[in-house]
Amino acid sequence: MKKSCEAAVHAVGGTAVIELTGEVDGGAAGVLNAAYEQAVGSGDPGTVVLDFARVGYINSTGIALIVSVLARARAERRKVVASGLSEHYREIFDITRLSDFIEVFGDLDTAVSQLAGPAA
Amino acid sequence: MTSVARPAPRRLAAFAVPSEPGNERLALARVAEAVAASGLPPARLERLKTAVAEATMNAIEHGNRGRPEVPVDVEVTQEGDDIVVAITDLGGEHAPPGPAEEPDLLLKLEGEQQARGWGLFLIRNMVDAMQVRTDGPRHTIQLTMRGGGATPVPHSGGLEGGGHEEEL
Numbered sequence: 001m002k003k004s005c006e007a008a009v010h011a012v013g014g015t016a017v018i019e020l021t022g023e024v025d026g027g028a029a030g031v032l033n034a035a036y037e038q039a040v041g042s043g044d045p046g047t048v049v050l051d052f053a054r055v056g057y058i059n060s061t062g063i064a065l066i067v068s069v070l071a072r073a074r075a076e077r078r079k080v081v082a083s084g085l086s087e088h089y090r091e092i093f094d095i096t097r098l099s100d101f102i103e104v105f106g107d108l109d110t111a112v113s114q115l116a117g118p119a120a
Numbered sequence: 121m122t123s124v125a126r127p128a129p130r131r132l133a134a135f136a137v138p139s140e141p142g143n144e145r146l147a148l149a150r151v152a153e154a155v156a157a158s159g160l161p162p163a164r165l166e167r168l169k170t171a172v173a174e175a176t177m178n179a180i181e182h183g184n185r186g187r188p189e190v191p192v193d194v195e196v197t198q199e200g201d202d203i204v205v206a207i208t209d210l211g212g213e214h215a216p217p218g219p220a221e222e223p224d225l226l227l228k229l230e231g232e233q234q235a236r237g238w239g240l241f242l243i244r245n246m247v248d249a250m251q252v253r254t255d256g257p258r259h260t261i262q263l264t265m266r267g268g269g270a271t272p273v274p275h276s277g278g279l280e281g282g283g284h285e286e287e288l
Contacts, residue, residue, distance in 0.1 A: 002142050026141075057145070060174055060238035067228050067235045074229060088166035095245050096238065097225040 003056065004028075007035035012112050016045035019108070021054040024062035032065050040078065047115055048073055051108045053084025063096060070101055079103075083111040129199045132158070136191035137176070139184035139209075144176035147194050147207070154196040155203050160265065168203065168265045171246040174239045175207045175261045183209025183259050201267020206260050213254040 005028035008019045016039035024032070039048055050066070052058070058066075073080045083105040085093060093099040105111035133154035137143040148169045155165065176192055184190040193208040223241050227233040244250055249264040 002145060059144075059170075059177065060242055061236065063238045063242075064235040067225065071229045071231070071235070086166075087163065088170070091163075092170070092242070095242075096223070101225065101229070 005031045005055075007031050009035050009038045011039075011043055011045065013116055014043070014045055015047045015049060015112060015115050016040060016043070017049045017051060017108065017112070019051045019054070023057040023059075024052075024055055024065065025057065025059045026061040026065075028062060029065055032069060036069055036072070040076065045078065047079040047081060049081050049083060049108065049111050049115070050102075051083045051111075052086075052089065053108060055084075055089075058089055058092070063092070063098070066098065066102075070098070074101075081105060081111055081115070083108045127200050129197045129204070132196040132198055132203075134193070134195045136193050137180075138188040139180040139186055139190050139192055140188045141180065141186065143180060143192070144173040147176040147192070148173045151194065151196055151205055155198075158198060158203055159267070160203060164265060167246040168205070168263070171243045171250075171263050172205055172207065174243050174246075175205075175263060178239055179207055179209035179211075179259075179261070182214060183211030185211065203265045203267075205263045205265075207263070208258050208260040210257045211259050212257045214259060 003022035005020060005022040005024055007021070010017050010019075018035045018039055020032070020035075022028075036048070039045065050069070070080050080101070081103045082093065084107055085104060090099070090104060093102065093104060105114060133150060135150055137146050151172045152165060152169055155168070160168065172194075176194070179192040180186060184192060190210050193206075195206045195208075197204045197206070221233070223237050224233055228235050243261075243263070247263045248266045251262040251264075253260050253262070
């Protein structure tokens with residue numbers, strides 16, 4: 001029943017993308033922290049995208065993990081954005097005020113294209 | 121003066137889960153199944169599921185202290201249009217988990233509050249009313265989701281409803 005969290009990391013221009021799959025709860029700490037390390041370890045990206053399109057469950061401990069990632073990114077002067085949140089988790093981002101600090105895009109393609117700016 | 125008789129509460133489900141990490145998922149799935157025919161709109165069902173998961177996690181971790189042999193009891197009742205979920209551990213009267221203060225994201229980002237401590241905040245903001253009562257070792261958190269599509273307002277610290285309540 002439980003789907004452990006997995007993460008795939010890749011870069012698009014100056015943006016690092018962390019695509020999360022499964023459940024973001026206390027068990028996701030190692031995966032999320034390792035993914036962030038990998039994401040910022042090469043290329044020194046100015047923005048990190050957290051994609052939640054394949055995430056089915058986020059609990060309060062998962063929210064705390066996201067807060068920790070955001071705190072670290074802010075200390076490193078990086079921007080964090082999110083994509084692929086369901087309506088419910090979008091609401092939770094609003095209630096917790098995460099959306100005041102993390103710009104939320106509907107999907108990953110939109111996030112990446114917006115972050116890349118207008119085509120030349 | 122006329123009065124309208126309120127329908128008797130109807131039990132939709134009653135079950136127990138062992139106090140093991142992750143069993144909050146079991147509880148939320150069983151509650152979702154129990155209320156499937158109640159007409160609760162999907163967005164409000166998602167809110168109830170989150171509240172049930174957080175309350176069950178608290179009961180497992182802080183009430184029953186993760187002892188698998190001690191069950192968390194869950195009862196789902198329909199009272200008129202309202203859905204009421206009671207989640208009971210055997211930890212007696214205990215302090216709510218996490219910091220006493222309301223979570224403040226900016227303080228957390230600045231390291232002045234720990235990153236954790238969102239559970240009760242989420243519960244309060246997901247349901248229309250929350251009551252806590254203790255009867256000997258039985259510590260119950262009761263969550264009410266009203267019918268008719270009421271939208272909870274962001275929580276400002278109070279509790280609603282009758283019975284013995286404790287300030288959280």
